Amino acid sequence: MSDMPSEAPVKSILPTWVRGPQDFVGGLAMMAVAVFALWASSDLQGMHGFSFGAGTAPRMFAVLLLLLGGAVALVGVMRDGPQIAAYSWRGPLFVSAAIVFFAVAIRPLGLVVSAFAAFLIAAMGSHETKWIEAIIVGGCLTLGCALLFPYVLGLPMPMFPRFLIQ
Amino acid sequence: MMSVRSLAGACLSAFAALGAFAVPASAQNYPTRTITMIVPFAAGGPTDVISRIVTAHMAQTLGQSIVIENVVGAGGTTATTRAARAANDGYTLVTGHMGTHAASVPLYPKLAYHPEKDFEPVALLAGTPILILARKDFPPKDLKEFVAYVKANADKVNAAHAGIGSVSHASCELLNSILDVKPVGVPFNGTGPAMNALVAGQVDYMCDQIVNAVPQINAGTIKAYAVATPERNPSLPNVPTTAEAGLPAFQAQAWNAIFAPKGTSPAIIATLNAAANKALDDENVRKRLLELGSVIPAPANRTPEALATLVKNEIAKWTPVLKPAT
Amino acid sequence: MELFANLAHGFAVALSPINLLMCLIGALVGTLVGVLPGIGTIATVAMLLPITFGLPPVGALIMLAGIYYGAQYGGSTTSILVNIPGEATSVVTALDGHQMARQGRAGPALAIAAIGSFFAGCVATVLIAVLGAPLTKLALAFGPAEYFSLMVLGLIFAVVLAKGSVLKAIAMIVFGLLLSMVGSDIETGASRMAFNIPELADGLGFATVAMGVFGFAEIIRNLDAGAEMSRDLVQQKITGLMPTRKDLTDSAPAIVRGTILGSILGILPGGGAVIASFAAYTLEKKIAKDPSRFGRGAIEGVASPESANNAAAQTSFIPLLTLGIPPNAVMALMVGAMTIHGIVPGPQVMVKQPDLVWGMIASMWIGNLMLIIINLPLVGIWVRLLRVPYRLMFPSIVIFCAIGIYSVNNAPVDVVLAGAFGLVGYWLIKHDFEPAPLLLGMVLGPLMEENLRRALLISRGDWSVFLSRPLSAVLLAIAAGLLVLAVLPTLRAKRDEVFVESEG
Numbered sequence: 002m003s004d005m006p007s008e009a010p011v012k013s014i015l016p017t018w019v020r021g022p023q024d025f026v027g028g029l030a031m032m033a034v035a036v037f038a039l040w041a042s043s044d045l046q047g048m049h050g051f052s053f054g055a056g057t058a059p060r061m062f063a064v065l066l067l068l069l070g071g072a073v074a075l076v077g078v079m080r081d082g083p084q085i086a087a088y089s090w091r092g093p094l095f096v097s098a099a100i101v102f103f104a105v106a107i108r109p110l111g112l113v114v115s116a117f118a119a120f121l122i123a124a125m126g127s128h129e130t131k132w133i134e135a136i137i138v139g140g141c142l143t144l145g146c147a148l149l150f151p152y153v154l155g156l157p158m159p160m161f162p163r164f165l166i167q
Numbered sequence: 168m169m170s171v172r173s174l175a176g177a178c179l180s181a182f183a184a185l186g187a188f189a190v191p192a193s194a195q196n197y198p199t200r201t202i203t204m205i206v207p208f209a210a211g212g213p214t215d216v217i218s219r220i221v222t223a224h225m226a227q228t229l230g231q232s233i234v235i236e237n238v239v240g241a242g243g244t245t246a247t248t249r250a251a252r253a254a255n256d257g258y259t260l261v262t263g264h265m266g267t268h269a270a271s272v273p274l275y276p277k278l279a280y281h282p283e284k285d286f287e288p289v290a291l292l293a294g295t296p297i298l299i300l301a302r303k304d305f306p307p308k309d310l311k312e313f314v315a316y317v318k319a320n321a322d323k324v325n326a327a328h329a330g331i332g333s334v335s336h337a338s339c340e341l342l343n344s345i346l347d348v349k350p351v352g353v354p355f356n357g358t359g360p361a362m363n364a365l366v367a368g369q370v371d372y373m374c375d376q377i378v379n380a381v382p383q384i385n386a387g388t389i390k391a392y393a394v395a396t397p398e399r400n401p402s403l404p405n406v407p408t409t410a411e412a413g414l415p416a417f418q419a420q421a422w423n424a425i426f427a428p429k430g431t432s433p434a435i436i437a438t439l440n441a442a443a444n445k446a447l448d449d450e451n452v453r454k455r456l457l458e459l460g461s462v463i464p465a466p467a468n469r470t471p472e473a474l475a476t477l478v479k480n481e482i483a484k485w486t487p488v489l490k491p492a493t
Numbered sequence: 494m495e496l497f498a499n500l501a502h503g504f505a506v507a508l509s510p511i512n513l514l515m516c517l518i519g520a521l522v523g524t525l526v527g528v529l530p531g532i533g534t535i536a537t538v539a540m541l542l543p544i545t546f547g548l549p550p551v552g553a554l555i556m557l558a559g560i561y562y563g564a565q566y567g568g569s570t571t572s573i574l575v576n577i578p579g580e581a582t583s584v585v586t587a588l589d590g591h592q593m594a595r596q597g598r599a600g601p602a603l604a605i606a607a608i609g610s611f612f613a614g615c616v617a618t619v620l621i622a623v624l625g626a627p628l629t630k631l632a633l634a635f636g637p638a639e640y641f642s643l644m645v646l647g648l649i650f651a652v653v654l655a656k657g658s659v660l661k662a663i664a665m666i667v668f669g670l671l672l673s674m675v676g677s678d679i680e681t682g683a684s685r686m687a688f689n690i691p692e693l694a695d696g697l698g699f700a701t702v703a704m705g706v707f708g709f710a711e712i713i714r715n716l717d718a719g720a721e722m723s724r725d726l727v728q729q730k731i732t733g734l735m736p737t738r739k740d741l742t743d744s745a746p747a748i749v750r751g752t753i754l755g756s757i758l759g760i761l762p763g764g765g766a767v768i769a770s771f772a773a774y775t776l777e778k779k780i781a782k783d784p785s786r787f788g789r790g791a792i793e794g795v796a797s798p799e800s801a802n803n804a805a806a807q808t809s810f811i812p813l814l815t816l817g818i819p820p821n822a823v824m825a826l827m828v829g830a831m832t833i834h835g836i837v838p839g840p841q842v843m844v845k846q847p848d849l850v851w852g853m854i855a856s857m858w859i860g861n862l863m864l865i866i867i868n869l870p871l872v873g874i875w876v877r878l879l880r881v882p883y884r885l886m887f888p889s890i891v892i893f894c895a896i897g898i899y900s901v902n903n904a905p906v907d908v909v910l911a912g913a914f915g916l917v918g919y920w921l922i923k924h925d926f927e928p929a930p931l932l933l934g935m936v937l938g939p940l941m942e943e944n945l946r947r948a949l950l951i952s953r954g955d956w957s958v959f960l961s962r963p964l965s966a967v968l969l970a971i972a973a974g975l976l977v978l979a980v981l982p983t984l985r986a987k988r989d990e991v992f993v994e995s996e997g
Contacts, residue, residue: 023923023924023925024661024924024925026924027661027924027925027926028664030920030924031664031668034668034671035671038671038674038686041686041688042674042686045678045683045685046681051949051952051953051954052680052946052949052950052954053680053945053946053949054680054681055678055680055681055683055685056685058674058942059671059685059686062670062671062938063671066667066668066671069660069663069664069667070664073660073661076658076660083925085924086923087717088919088923089716089717091716092712092713092714092715092716092717093915093916093919096712096713096716096887096891096912096915097912097915097916099891099895100709100891100908100909100911100912100915101908101909103892103895103896103899103908104895104899104906104908104909104912105905107899107905107908108905112896116892116896119891119892119895120888120889120891120892121888123887123888123891124884124888126713126716126887126888127716127883127884127887129882129883129884130884131884134885135884135885135888138885138889139888142889142892143892146892146893146896150896150900153522153525154522154525154526154532154537154540154541156532156536156537156540156900158896158899209539209822209825209826210538210539210542210826210829211539211542211826211827211828211829211832211833212825212829215829216829216832219542219833236903237539238902238903238904239695239902240691240692240694240902241677241691241694242682244691244694245691245692245694245695248691274682277689279691325950331677331678331679331680331681351950351951351953352680352950353947353950353951354679354680354943354946354947355947356679357825359762359818359819359820359824359825359828360762362818363633363812363816364636364637366633366816366818367633367634367636369636369637369951378832378837381839382817382839382841382842383817383839383840385839385841386839386840386841388816388840455835458835458837
């Protein structure tokens with residue numbers, strides 16, 4: 002967030018006439034989303050008679066978003082605004098990796114393996130992590146989840162790797 | 168860091184080994200572990216309730232528990248696709264119904280499975296009759312008047328349905344094609360909201376499964392013209408059949424049946440079919456199914472072969488009626 | 494008095510030891526479900542249905558009802574503590590609730606949420622008992638045109654609840670509306686923007702997007718270099734656990750207003766309950782002397798929506814109990830539970846099943862009492878949980894969210910999508926876009942579009958229905974008024990820049 006003083010803003014690579022890079026890039030990205038949505042909904046049927054058709058509402062909102070994105074970008078040109086905040090790579094990378102690993106592993110490997118491994122992968126996302134502590138807490142948490150979700154809440158979930166059960 | 172890496176390595180190698188570990192299931196001592204029954208609709212719906220009632224009894228017969236896994240989506244086709252791709256070892260089954268194993272063929276041209284080619288029929292469980300319903304102050308008094316009225320006012324009447332691919336949608340399309348009318352179809356998200364609109368008089372008529380409609384009919388908040396089965400239903404003794412009321416062409420039932428992935432061994436199919444048959448003969452199971460307004464198939468119609476014929480006939484019946492939803 | 498006889502009968506049913514136990518189990522499981530991010534009430538009620546096979550029907554339904562409204566209590570907890578709303582109804586609670594937690598006031602926020610919910614639950618229960626039958630008319634008076642207008646009003650609420658730029662808030666609503674278009678078209682069944690991904694065929698789940706843009710994005714943001722300081726600060730300065738006298742006097746009128754709004758909106762099947770908490774928040778912000786406090790830890794911003802969502806959770810039973818028509822997915826499951834027990838609910842359920850209906854109504858009051866007794870002492874535990882070092886807390890939240898999302902549909906793709914929305918949310922934070930309007934747009938989008946199309950189908954394309962039907966016209970007028978109120982201050986404050994903004 003922009004109100005975080007310790008975050009060093011990235012040096013702007015944008016031309017100097019962009020006075021509020023945060024809004025400018027934000028607006029452009031919204032426009033890109035809108036254009037993508039327009040493309041994705043282009044094959045859908047529009048209005049016919051009094052029936053709305055599948056494509057009308059998505060295209061309407063996409064055009065609206067295109068205009069709004071343009072307006073946000075324009076504000077970024079016309080008005081002084083904050084720089085684009087710095088991104089870090091470590092948190093996003095490992096948290097995403099943990100999520101993806103969990104998604105891929107839950108069916109074949111079961112809750113116990115995937116939850117524990119995902120915990121450790123996520124833990125790599127912080128440089129504060131102490132490994133022994135993380136392994137102990139991760140283990141306890143996995144055990145807790147293995148009891149809580151299938152038994153207390155009755156959610157059907159594979160527990161252990163599939164090849165061990167068969 | 169080391170421990171994490173070695174763990175990740177172990178996971179990866181385990182992952183790779185998965186294929187190699189698939190042990191062929193022996194049909195002689197089937198079942199030796201829990202069976203998963205995929206139900207392609209939400210828990211609490213008619214298909215789910217019927218599946219649960221029958222599988223609870225089947226589990227006793229088979230000596231193994233049967234876990235119901237509700238997988239919702241795309242008119243049940245998401246779950247059915249998953250079932251079609253599951254191992255054909257008899258441990259993954261699916262409760263199919265009129266929508267997933269017949270109406271889906273014309274509705275979804277890009278369907279990832281074919282009801283006949285990708286499944287082994289196991290057993291027909293129950294049929295749920297379809298009713299022709301209307302708001303309580305809809306002018307026609309009986310089915311004959313209804314037919315005349317709808318034909319005369321085809322551009323004015325509104326037919327509600329519970330969403331594309333739903334039983335109420337398919338059966339309403341069938342009715343419309345028989346009457347040769349094209350009323351405006353008003354789509355709702357499920358039978359609850361559609362029924363609400365009918366009770367409130369916002370729409371004129373709809374076709375729906377008997378279980379949702381009986382209490383409303385009895386309370387007089389909506390009216391029923393006919394039931395689309397050969398015989399009257401015990402829960403609505405005063406509602407005539409479509410044949411009695413003068414529209415014999417309109418016959419529709421939402422049926423539920425168990426299917427197994429293609430290639431499941433005949434011995435396993437026979438075991439499951441016997442268990443399903445035993446369940447359908449159980450007095451308690453029958454009582455609960457009848458309470459739902461369901462029709463329990465006669466023993467001759469419960470064989471896998473009979474189910475295969477039913478699927479074939481149903482696909483032939485729905486294909487000309489339903490147009491693809493692209 | 495028939496009412497008292499009925500209520501006495503209801504309490505006699507609800508106070509039997511087995512039903513008390515069921516009510517307690519329901520309240521406990523509901524709290525747990527609400528607290529765990531991602532696990533929705535629908536999934537849990539669905540999973541617990543088979544367990545209720547073996548129970549007497551009244552006990553089973555008392556338990557399921559307890560889970561439903563218990564989750565409303567628990568849902569505020571994760572919103573306040575870790576900024577993860579598990580249900581659409583607790584999105585707005587996160588706005589001010591989490592800010593209070595950051596200021597060390599998690600205790601008062603949690604406590605006021607519980608107190609507000611209790612008050613709202615009690616009032617709404619009485620309302621069901623006294624006015625349930627007449628209020629049913631309201632549920633039937635709402636047709637597609639009225640729902641469309643109500644949803645338009647709901648979208649205006651989303652503009653008002655933004656604390657930053659109105660322009661960016663509107664852009665986020667439209668982004669949310671676009672996301673809600675993914676899936677199957679209701680009228681033709683055509684697949685819209687789903688790219689042949691089967692898991693997208695029914696659209697993006699609310700939990701998936703909410704866990705992403707709130708939960709995962711918040712975690713990723715907190716892991717940024719330099720974010721430790723503000724995080725640790727939260728842990729250091731936890732002040733009192735219970736609300737102060739000033740907190741209580743500030744919240745009391747907000748709780749009453751939230752309860753009234755929630756009770757009315759809850760009766761409407763098909764989306765009324767969803768916008769109850771948004772409406773309550775908007776009302777508080779509009780009538781506050783200093784609206785700028787909202788979004789920065791105003792206790793009314795927690796008290797009012799929490800009361801509203803709990804009141805709505807209670808009154809949403811009215812259509813079920815008087816018409817036999819389930820107004821939402823959880824209620825549809827309860828109908829399923831009833832059919833499994835051989836009771837098919839209909840308009841005569843009150844007459845035919847007095848044990849069930851009045852027992853359930855009485856149990857709601859008892860359940861609310863249990864919930865406040867459970868929840869107030871828990872406040873201390875939850876607040877202590879904030880002291881867990883973040884390096885251990887964040888992987889735990891990731892795991893809970895991942896399991897929660899997976900459990901909704903048993904679909905691994907949902908988990909991956911939530912991760913992707915986490916990155917989107919991180920980007921949005923970096924560009925100062927607020928996620929709350931996006932979620933509201935996503936929830937209301939389908940309701941708005943579907944009802945618009947239904948209304949136009951029924952009217953044969955005549956747009957005047959929205960103005961010729963009185964209820965619909967009133968709702969649209971309120972929406973227009975609110976929009977003017979929301980935009981005017983911006984216009985007045987920056988008259989010179991307005992020209993620029995409207996040019997786009």
